Amino acid sequence: MESALFYILSAVTVTGTAFAITEKHAVHAIVYLVTSFFALAVIFFLLGAPVVAIFEVIIYAGAIMVLFLFVIMMLDLGHPERARLPGIREWWPALALGTVTLASALALVVSRAPAISAPGKAIGVKEFALALFGKYGVAVEVISMQLLFALVGALYLARKR
């Protein structure tokens, strides 16, 4: 079942991303991107990386996309004066993709398949943390500094003169 789910979810991810690129309306594009992120999260779960799956949902589908939406609202690109509930013809692909993703996730839950498909065991939070702060300790430090300096740079470039 895992391999079948993998191919279905991959198709969902690719289709969702393709819609996100071709969609003219920025908000619609973001909704498709979120759909593809959800499918990707389930793929990560299938591959034995539940922690990464959670991150994908919380950080990418959640935080970053909400940030995108806020920016679009702030920039007023979405024509809020013409806001209305979109007709089913506009959003059925997103609905279909989302349903497939949800069904796959439910199928996984119901069948209680251990989150394993690749050889090896599922990597939980503890193993993840040990690798992150042990093996990749220097990388974590570098990333934290990079965030600091990206912030400094963004402040410098965006500051009022």
Next chain:
Amino acid sequence: METIAIPAINFAPIMPEVILSIFAMVLLLVNVFVPSEHKAYLGYLSLVGLIVAGFTLIGGWGVPLSAFNDSVVRDNFSIFFKGIFLLTVGMSILISDQYFKREECNLGELYPLLLFATVGMMLMASGTDLMTIFLGLEVLSVSLYILAGFNRANVKSNEAGLKYFLLGAFSTGFLLYGMALTYGATGTTRVVKIAEYVSQNGVVAQNPMFVIGMLLMAVGFSFKIAAAPFHMWTPDVYEGAPTPMTAFMSAGPKAAGFAAFMRVAIIAFPSLKADWSDLLWILAVLTMTIGNLIALNQDNIKRMLAYSSIAHAGYALVGFTAGNAEGTAGILFYMLSYAFMNIGAFAIIVLVGKKGEANNNVMDYAGFGTKHPVLALAMAVFLFSLAGMPPTAGFIGKFYLFSGAIKAGYVWLAIIGVLNSAASVYYYLRVMVYMYMKDPVEEFDWMKLTPAVAICIIIAVVGVLLPGVVPAFLLNLAQQAVLL
């Protein structure tokens, strides 16, 4: 409660990075308390940081050491490149103060960002894990995007920053995708382990995923070293960026790109050497020829040096194609000499330029030789070295690169390189013709030679002429530093 074993931490291999990071953060804090007319002191403080980092470098020569689960290494190769980076940044800082005062920019954020970019370059040179190399490149790139757009009042600088950001982010995607595919094919990101895995499982070398991974990584690195056909960003970014930052970008990140590219290609992909040598052959010819041909009819001197910088990446790629000890030692030597001659030339451009990036055309140098004979002589030395004339470091470097190619059997490549070098003489000499043979249009009375810029020019002249006359010492160091 279960305890977690903290791995032993040895900071010695990344001591210079640690010191520069600390200095960068201290500078950020100190910056708040320094009034804007005294920001030059921050520059001196950052120079102190560079010198301290330099001292920690010297001790490691000949004593290889790796740490953090082999994700960083201190070997002669990385030390040589780190020396180039420290020099590049130091010289760029020396010419920054005058330029940014003239352009009325706030200098406070400049020095921390420059030091942080240096940390990124150093991680690229010393990283032995694809993750570390990638993070180093990202640290460098993010700082560079900001530095390219640092002159916020200038539209061209904004354009440079945005263009570099968009294209750079795109190329980073290629690099990361290549790394992901390589990891997928071999199951490791350590460059040494990749080679080990391939030598134990020979079939993987035929795996398309592995080969495409190498190719995509080559694209990402080629973008960073501005090799054709991934050079399109270079002219606009180099022209628009503040001149001292152009000087820095043309010498430092290019060397860092070569360092990471060489380590990955030579250590991780020796099994595909025939493939990447063919690839680099094409890249080298394209890069040299396109850079030199388009440089021929450039009037803006920064743009001309941008195309010339593309061509110089091509010369270095000749040595890389050869892949032997002479060729790779030639790259190390050439990157060092290129830093001296190019930053020297940019120091003169800073002096001759006026507020708002004006006076940057080749024609504006008319009569410079009669008005300022000493500075014009220095400029002539840099241009001769860029053209590859003896007795300058540029000549020795090219000689080693091309002779490495001949020894490896790439005679045609060396011939194309020499022909290109001959063609490049035209546009370097054109500046000299304007300097010495045209009547002065202007009095050059706005020029003000500050001690910092003078020191930078003196360092550059010595760095160009001394290895040009007695190259043995530096060549010896470069030969000890090769990866092979």
